[in-house]
Amino acid sequence: MKKLTAILLLATAFSVPGLAYAKDMTLEIQAANYQGPPAYLAVYLTKPDGTYDSTLWVAGGRTQYYQHLRGWVRNYTGTGLDGITGASVGSGQTIKASITIADALIDAGYTIHVDSAVEHGMENRDDVVLPLTQANSGEIVSGTGYVAAMRVTY
Secondary structure (H helix, E strand, C coil), X not given: CHHHHHHHHHHHHHHHHHHCCEEEEEEEEEECCCCCCCEEEEEEEECCCCCEEEEEEEECCCHHHHHHCHHHHCCCCCCCCCCCEECCECCCCEEEEEEXXXXXXXXXXXXEEEEEEECXXXXXXXXXXXXXXXXXXXXXXXXXXXXXXXXXEC
């Protein structure tokens, strides 16, 4: 019994500090009301110097349309999207995604970008741009294209 208790305490001691380094983030995006097919969205992070860091979420599973998400696709390598994609977003619909992000990125100069596009429609690079700061958590930000509003909470 003492060995089991010691093992459990040791496992807890090693796992709890790891939880402090990651934060669960909820991303909610409401599409604008428009005529046409569902929108494709790419949500990604840029570093403080403005260069691409990572992809957080992609709405739309047909890769042939990714080329229209111009700000994001120039950095997309064609791999590594398993588990971070969902269906495209129709007019007026809302998507909600749960993402885990490193604590160190918050208030460190990183920025969330959303690019949007619709087949035979407009392409909107930086439809939404939001600094990744604690102060912006829960704030509703308006988009300039197919995104009506976005909220990120953590």
